[in-house]
Amino acid sequence: MVIKGRNAAAIAIIVAIAAASPFIFIFGNDYITGTLTRILILGLLVLSVELAWGQTGMFTLGQAVFFGVGAYSAAVVAKDYGITDVIAILSVAGFAGLIIGLLIGAFLFTGRRVSELYVALFTLALAYAAQRLATSWSAIGAANGIPGIPFPTLFGLKLDSGPILFYLALVVFAIFFFICLWVVNSQFGLTMNAIRDDEERAEFFGYRRQTIQVLVFTGTAGLAAVGGGLFAITEGFVSPSLLGIALSTSAVLWVVLGGKGTFLGPLLALAILQILDRRMQDAFPQFWPIAIGGLLLITIVFLPKGIMSIPQVLRERKSQRVLRHSAPIREDIQ
Numbered sequence: 001m002v003i004k005g006r007n008a009a010a011i012a013i014i015v016a017i018a019a020a021s022p023f024i025f026i027f028g029n030d031y032i033t034g035t036l037t038r039i040l041i042l043g044l045l046v047l048s049v050e051l052a053w054g055q056t057g058m059f060t061l062g063q064a065v066f067f068g069v070g071a072y073s074a075a076v077v078a079k080d081y082g083i084t085d086v087i088a089i090l091s092v093a094g095f096a097g098l099i100i101g102l103l104i105g106a107f108l109f110t111g112r113r114v115s116e117l118y119v120a121l122f123t124l125a126l127a128y129a130a131q132r133l134a135t136s137w138s139a140i141g142a143a144n145g146i147p148g149i150p151f152p153t154l155f156g157l158k159l160d161s162g163p164i165l166f167y168l169a170l171v172v173f174a175i176f177f178f179i180c181l182w183v184v185n186s187q188f189g190l191t192m193n194a195i196r197d198d199e200e201r202a203e204f205f206g207y208r209r210q211t212i213q214v215l216v217f218t219g220t221a222g223l224a225a226v227g228g229g230l231f232a233i234t235e236g237f238v239s240p241s242l243l244g245i246a247l248s249t250s251a252v253l254w255v256v257l258g259g260k261g262t263f264l265g266p267l268l269a270l271a272i273l274q275i276l277d278r279r280m281q282d283a284f285p286q287f288w289p290i291a292i293g294g295l296l297l298i299t300i301v302f303l304p305k306g307i308m309s310i311p312q313v314l315r316e317r318k319s320q321r322v323l324r325h326s327a328p329i330r331e332d333i334q
Contacts, residue, residue, distance in 0.1 A: 010264040011181075014174055021170075025163045033162040037234055039274050040169040042251075044227030046266045047180050048220040049251045054260040055184055056216045057196030059116040061248050062123030063224050065130045066097045068243030070225025072134070073097075074232040075146040086152040086159065086168065090229045097225020098218055105217030109210050113199060124245065131244030145239030152233040165234045172230055176223060180263065192216060253292070257299050259306025269307060 017036070024032060045067050052058045070093035077083045077092050108114060108122065135143045151160040152168070159168055183189050194202040195209050203209050232238050241247065254273065258265030273292070280288040303309055 010177070010267065013264075013267075014170075014177065018170060021163075021166065030162050033166055035274060035278075037162070037166045037169045038231075039271050040166075040173040041227050041231045041234065042270055042274065043173050043267055044176055044230070045224050045247075045251050046254050046270050047176065047263065048224040048227070049255050050260070050263060050266055051180060051183070051192075051223070052216060052220040053252070054255060054262070054266075055189065055196060056192040056213065057116065057199075058213060058217060059120045060123045060217075060220075061120045061245075061252060062125075062127035062130075063220070063251055064245075064247035065123070065127050065243050066101055066221040066224035067228035067231070067247065068130065068134070068238070068240075069100050070094065070097050070228030071232040071238040071242045072140055072146070072228075073225070074229035075149050075238045076140070078149050078152070078233060079146060084150055084153045084158075086154050086233065089152060089233055090172070090226050093229025093232075094222045094226040097228070098222040100225075101218040101221020102214070105214040105221070109213040109217065111210070113209075124248070127243065127245045127248045131240045134240035134243050143240065145237055146232075147237040149232055149236045149238070151236075169230060169234060172226070176226065177263070180223075188212075253296060255306075256296065257306055259308035262306070262308050265306045265308035 024036065045063060048066070049060065049063050052060050052063070073096040074089045074093045077089055083089060083092075104126070108119060134140060134145075140146060151158050153159060154168075159165055184192070191202070191207050191212055194205070194207060195212055199209055228238075228242060231242070254270040255266040257273075258267065258269035260266075277288075280291075284291075299306065305312075
């Protein structure tokens with residue numbers, strides 16, 4: 001696998017975070033540590049949306065369903081069955097996401113070709129239904145969710161401090177990030193891109209479109225579920241909102257702002273908005289949602305490829321200015 005460009009930059013950022021983390025813990029506080037941990041966990045959700053939509057063309061507006069499934073699975077296993085080993089918990093969460101993703105993916109893509117709009121509307125309705133179900137299901141706490149989830153353990157050691165949970169999130173994120181890089185740089189990744197760019201042409205060249213779509217949908221569901229499981233054991237609670245429309249659309253928003261088709265852009269957008277979000281909500285509770293909506297509209301109109309396209313846009317504008325200034329000179333020479 002060849003790592004270059006934006007992928008190399010993303011790896012460099014992960015290494016820099018790991019190297020700088022001791023200083024963060026020394027000079028920072030619990031809020032900073034918790035925010036960074038949450039960014040890494042939600043980063044798994046962002047990676048799943050990017051793989052499904054940015055790399056394969058499946059516009060999902062319900063990815064939080066799988067995040068929530070993983071979170072609730074982890075909560076039930078840890079609290080009701082007393083299983084606190086982090087590897088076992090995340091395995092259960094990921095497996096639950098894989099099963100649900102396989103069932104939904106097979107229903108969506110087997111035997112027919114569906115448009116991005118159909119997938120978006122179906123998954124959006126799924127997110128709404130899942131949140132409503134969780135809100136009324138008393139066995140999983142109904143609207144109150146599941147609080148009091150015990151701290152995870154690893155080889156018998158309790159992971160009960162902010163820095164330790166941060167490193168847990170960092171390790172899990174790094175593992176799956178490298179797996180995602182490997183996938184998109186493999187022959188399978190080229191097949192995903194071929195289906196994204198033109199389904200009919202991909203089928204003409206012999207690619208099994210339906211199989212690829214079901215596999216990717218299932219895999220991204222499992223990835224999101226691992227993120228949900230990690231959220232449950234680090235935050236200590238789960239609620240129906242983890243399954244719903246708000247988180248699903250937020251994940252899509254991060255991908256749109258960062259730039260669909262890249263990993264680095266959406267992750268940067270996630271980090272920036274998460275850092276600003278709580279501060280801005282406290283300072284400007286009514287203005288901040290409007291500002292986010294305006295930022296999204298500006299990005300769609302002026303930066304359709306996201307913030308990662310800013311250097312390219314600036315270069316193109318500079319080239320256009322150079323051409324405009326040089327045009328009269330060429331006419332005089334002629």
